[in-house]
Amino acid sequence: MRQDHLISAANLSRESIEAVLDRAAAxxxxxxAYRQRHAGAxxxxxxxxxSTRTKMSFDTAMKRLGGTTVDMGTxxxxxxxxxxxxxxxxxxxxxxxxxxxxxxxxEGAAKMASEFVDVPxxxxxxxxxxxxxxxxxxxxxxxxxxxxxxxSVGIMGDLKYGRTVHSLAHALTNFDVRQHFISPExxxxxRNVRFDLHESGAQVREHTDLDAVLPELDVLYVTRIQxxxxxxxNEYHAIAGEYRIDEETLDAxxxxxSVMHPLPRVDEIAPEVDDTEYARYFEQAxxxxxxxxxLLDELLTQAEAER
Amino acid sequence: MRQDHLISAANLSRESIEAVLDRAAAxxxxxxAYRQRHAGAxxxxxxxxxSTRTKMSFDTAMKRLGGTTVDMGTxxxxxxxxxxxxxxxxxxxxxxxxxxxxxxxxEGAAKMASEFVDVPxxxxxxxxxxxxxxxxxxxxxxxxxxxxxxxSVGIMGDLKYGRTVHSLAHALTNFDVRQHFISPExxxxxRNVRFDLHESGAQVREHTDLDAVLPELDVLYVTRIQxxxxxxxNEYHAIAGEYRIDEETLDAxxxxxSVMHPLPRVDEIAPEVDDTEYARYFEQAxxxxxxxxxLLDELLTQAEAER
Amino acid sequence: MRQDHLISAANLSRESIEAVLDRAAAxxxxxxAYRQRHAGAxxxxxxxxxSTRTKMSFDTAMKRLGGTTVDMGTxxxxxxxxxxxxxxxxxxxxxxxxxxxxxxxxEGAAKMASEFVDVPxxxxxxxxxxxxxxxxxxxxxxxxxxxxxxxSVGIMGDLKYGRTVHSLAHALTNFDVRQHFISPExxxxxRNVRFDLHESGAQVREHTDLDAVLPELDVLYVTRIQxxxxxxxNEYHAIAGEYRIDEETLDAxxxxxSVMHPLPRVDEIAPEVDDTEYARYFEQAxxxxxxxxxLLDELLTQAEAER
Numbered sequence: 063m064r065q066d067h068l069i070s071a072a073n074l075s076r077e078s079i080e081a082v083l084d085r086a087a088a089x090x091x092x093x094x095a096y097r098q099r100h101a102g103a104x105x106x107x108x109x110x111x112x113s114t115r116t117k118m119s120f121d122t123a124m125k126r127l128g129g130t131t132v133d134m135g136t137x138x139x140x141x142x143x144x145x146x147x148x149x150x151x152x153x154x155x156x157x158x159x160x161x162x163x164x165x166x167x168x169e170g171a172a173k174m175a176s177e178f179v180d181v182p183x184x185x186x187x188x189x190x191x192x193x194x195x196x197x198x199x200x201x202x203x204x205x206x207x208x209x210x211x212x213x214s215v216g217i218m219g220d221l222k223y224g225r226t227v228h229s230l231a232h233a234l235t236n237f238d239v240r241q242h243f244i245s246p247e248x249x250x251x252x253r254n255v256r257f258d259l260h261e262s263g264a265q266v267r268e269h270t271d272l273d274a275v276l277p278e279l280d281v282l283y284v285t286r287i288q289x290x291x292x293x294x295x296n297e298y299h300a301i302a303g304e305y306r307i308d309e310e311t312l313d314a315x316x317x318x319x320s321v322m323h324p325l326p327r328v329d330e331i332a333p334e335v336d337d338t339e340y341a342r343y344f345e346q347a348x349x350x351x352x353x354x355x356x357l358l359d360e361l362l363t364q365a366e367a368e369r
Numbered sequence: 370m371r372q373d374h375l376i377s378a379a380n381l382s383r384e385s386i387e388a389v390l391d392r393a394a395a396x397x398x399x400x401x402a403y404r405q406r407h408a409g410a411x412x413x414x415x416x417x418x419x420s421t422r423t424k425m426s427f428d429t430a431m432k433r434l435g436g437t438t439v440d441m442g443t444x445x446x447x448x449x450x451x452x453x454x455x456x457x458x459x460x461x462x463x464x465x466x467x468x469x470x471x472x473x474x475x476e477g478a479a480k481m482a483s484e485f486v487d488v489p490x491x492x493x494x495x496x497x498x499x500x501x502x503x504x505x506x507x508x509x510x511x512x513x514x515x516x517x518x519x520x521s522v523g524i525m526g527d528l529k530y531g532r533t534v535h536s537l538a539h540a541l542t543n544f545d546v547r548q549h550f551i552s553p554e555x556x557x558x559x560r561n562v563r564f565d566l567h568e569s570g571a572q573v574r575e576h577t578d579l580d581a582v583l584p585e586l587d588v589l590y591v592t593r594i595q596x597x598x599x600x601x602x603n604e605y606h607a608i609a610g611e612y613r614i615d616e617e618t619l620d621a622x623x624x625x626x627s628v629m630h631p632l633p634r635v636d637e638i639a640p641e642v643d644d645t646e647y648a649r650y651f652e653q654a655x656x657x658x659x660x661x662x663x664l665l666d667e668l669l670t671q672a673e674a675e676r
Numbered sequence: 677m678r679q680d681h682l683i684s685a686a687n688l689s690r691e692s693i694e695a696v697l698d699r700a701a702a703x704x705x706x707x708x709a710y711r712q713r714h715a716g717a718x719x720x721x722x723x724x725x726x727s728t729r730t731k732m733s734f735d736t737a738m739k740r741l742g743g744t745t746v747d748m749g750t751x752x753x754x755x756x757x758x759x760x761x762x763x764x765x766x767x768x769x770x771x772x773x774x775x776x777x778x779x780x781x782x783e784g785a786a787k788m789a790s791e792f793v794d795v796p797x798x799x800x801x802x803x804x805x806x807x808x809x810x811x812x813x814x815x816x817x818x819x820x821x822x823x824x825x826x827x828s829v830g831i832m833g834d835l836k837y838g839r840t841v842h843s844l845a846h847a848l849t850n851f852d853v854r855q856h857f858i859s860p861e862x863x864x865x866x867r868n869v870r871f872d873l874h875e876s877g878a879q880v881r882e883h884t885d886l887d888a889v890l891p892e893l894d895v896l897y898v899t900r901i902q903x904x905x906x907x908x909x910n911e912y913h914a915i916a917g918e919y920r921i922d923e924e925t926l927d928a929x930x931x932x933x934s935v936m937h938p939l940p941r942v943d944e945i946a947p948e949v950d951d952t953e954y955a956r957y958f959e960q961a962x963x964x965x966x967x968x969x970x971l972l973d974e975l976l977t978q979a980e981a982e983r
Contacts, residue, residue, distance in 0.1 A: 419749070419752075419753030421749055421753060421754040424749070425769070428746045429718055429772040432744040437744075632760070633760035633765075634764065635758070635760075640763075651767045651768060651771065652771075654771055655771025657771075658771065
């Protein structure tokens with residue numbers, strides 16, 4: 063990785079991605095070897111908006127490395143309410159911790175904050191911006207079963223608003239992956255994302271229907287279609303129903319298809335899929351721990367070396 | 370205990386109860402011996418409704434065993450708000466933790482959740498259902514002074530709605546205990562609980578007045594009478610006043626009577642009782658730590674052995 | 677220190693202050709030596725009102741000593757809402773922890789609570805009352821650059837309502853310090869504080885203007901002027917503007933002036949000051965960790981010795 067902060071997955075090279083995934087695999091293979099690795103180190107959790115899953119996952123990762131965490135608490139209870147700037151908050155917090163995880167509702171917040179602190183800062187989501195550890199755990203999950211080359215990956219659902227989807231699509235351009243985007247017309251991938259993907263030379267196709275492309279997919283990445291995107295309740299139900307996965311849908315899939323989902327899900331994947339070999343989404347969530355352990359390990363080790 | 374989860378105190382045998390209490394006593398006698406026992410282990414705290422005391426007590430117990438905890442935070446900040454099911458939440462969380470403590474407002478939630486996870490799950494209260502660690506710490510507190518056989522135990526206050534009371538009453542049927550229930554008519558033990566107690570062969574008597582039975586009690590377990598149970602404020606005050614304990618009330622008690630209360634108390638026990646030998650309620654709260662240490666130790670040790 | 681609790685800075689002697697600061701300096705010089713010092717110890721964080729900075733700082737301090745913390749959570753989620761008294765809450769909590777940090781909105785709360793518990797209790801702010809660890813970290817920050825004798829210290833801003841200011845002013849009377857108070861007439865130091873300072877023999881002067889006194893100051897301690905103190909918005913802006921510090925203001929200052937601020941700041945100090953040698957406020961916040969480590973170390977070591 064060779065950098066002090068982790069702000070975006072967009073500027074990660076194939077080599078640096080693979081280095082993180084290899085380290086995560088090593089951790090997964092022998093977690094006990096890492097149990098005391100950062101004993102005494104403190105990670106600050108600064109979540110300016112709630113994100114239980116991401117927070118618990120980083121919290122767990124740090125503790126599995128032998129370290130501890132201190133939590134800024136909610137914005138409602140913090141100095142932010144008294145008018146403190148983000149720059150001031152992180153400069154105070156860096157005096158407490160060896161690294162900072164920052165979640166913020168505003169795009170660009172993590173980059174800005176990182177310029178004020180000397181300890182490593184990890185972006186855990188900044189609005190419509192980046193969430194690099196999510197992308198890395200997605201890649202890790204894909205790679206575990208299917209490798210990362212000569213793959214067909216379908217990404218389905220809300221492709222318009224999904225930060226997770228855009229970030230994953232960008233990251234996949236580092237690998238020999240055919241990308242299929244499946245969505246209703248109204249939730250298509252935004253023009254600028256399509257443009258960037260084409261510029262990068264990625265093999266991209268768009269579909270409004272899963273049926274045609276499903277048989278060739280190695281991975282089907284499903285995302286949540288949010289009710290609030292639709293002015294009309296009936297339209298929402300019609301569309302959500304069309305992009306719902308159940309056992310019958312998957313009859314046409316390859317036996318080794320990975321069905322993924324960033325979770326939480328609502329109705330996008332029927333519970334009956336949970337017990338099939340296709341279902342990888344809980345495993346995917348669990349992979350957040352070794353991947354974030356790998357990230358924290360790299361950043362903390364580097365920071366210690368520089369001191 | 371020989372079980373993977375702890376959902377209910379109702380199906381605990383006398384032997385399994387005594388095994389937990391013995392282990393708790395061993396921990397109490399030499400806590401330092403347990404200080405590193407589960408170093409590296411992570412306990413997830415999933416509280417779907419607030420319960421400070423129970424949460425702090427489990428949190429402390431895990432840390433006194435050398436382990437750490439990760440906290441799901443409040444429901445307001447969690448994926449639950451996005452429509453995630455309990456089954457999904459616990460399946461994600463089990464990827465982070467070696468055991469889960471679950472508090473939930475719905476009866477049956479813990480049992481249901483436990484069927485979805487492979488790590489041990491402890492029920493820390495599920496609505497009108499069970500709260501087994503509370504029952505075990507009550508038994509532990511009783512046993513410390515008076516043993517658990519040939520006892521007269523009075524349970525007083527709100528016997529109608531109190532989960533704590535029903536669970537304790539059931540558990541006491543494993544022992545040679547005469548149970549006296551003291552309450553206003555309107556807050557009597559529910560018919561089904563009385564039926565179950567009689568079925569089990571327990572020696573049960575009901576009273577509307579403490580005076581007659583107080584002199585023979587070894588234990589008086591007081592519970593809070595909640596204002597919101599009464600449509601009429603004056604009726605509430607009249608009844609609450611009648612079932613209030615103070616030093617004068619206790620003149621008629623045996624010298625070694627244990628006065629217990631699950632806390633928080635409001636007016637049920639006058640502060641002047643706190644400094645008497647009768648008062649066991651703070652000690653009772655403190656006993657939550659060794660009892661929960663014993664429970665966690667047993668479940669974690671067993672889970673490790675099975676891996 | 678030789679006391680069981682830390683409630684107020686007012687009754688700390690010069691010797692006991694210096695002992696804490698010396699210990700903090702020793703910790704700062706070699707933090708690794710303290711990393712396991714209180715391994716296994718548990719600190720309870722009882723914050724009856726939010727105070728992110730103070731809480732994170734105590735949390736970090738305990739963890740840097742090898743200990744762990746358990747958090748009572750917010751008042752909204754706690755037994756307090758059910759009508760529990762503070763005395764009951766702390767008597768329950770002392771069964772979980774080896775020490776308690778208490779923050780409470782009511783003056784006198786910490787003193788009262790301390791009378792009910794046997795474990796050491798640290799006051800982390802009680803309304804208009806005391807916040808001794810803040811005072812100690814202020815003194816530590818002053819001493820680091822300028823020592824604590826033959827000093828001119830200016831304290832500026834809201835001197836009427838600021839607990840921090842009153843406490844620091846009292847503490848400085850232990851040393852050979854000339855105190856200059858700079859504020860608008862409406863936010864002057866209260867009569868009783870002025871009286872106490874004069875009684876103690878302190879060298880005190882009041883100013884409405886910074887210019888005259890700035891050149892002789894070794895320390896300028898700036899506090900926030902709160903909008904809500906002014907019925908009139910325009911008056912607020914006029915006054916806040918007059919007591920704002922920027923690079924130009926500081927042209928007249930000595931080169932080794934320390935500009936301090938308890939943070940969070942809003943507009944009192946221009947961001948351009950942050951990169952000057954004057955700025956000590958982030959360092960001041962960071963000093964909360966070694967100072968609180970020193971306090972906790974002293975109290976825990978003493979408590980262990982007495983057991």
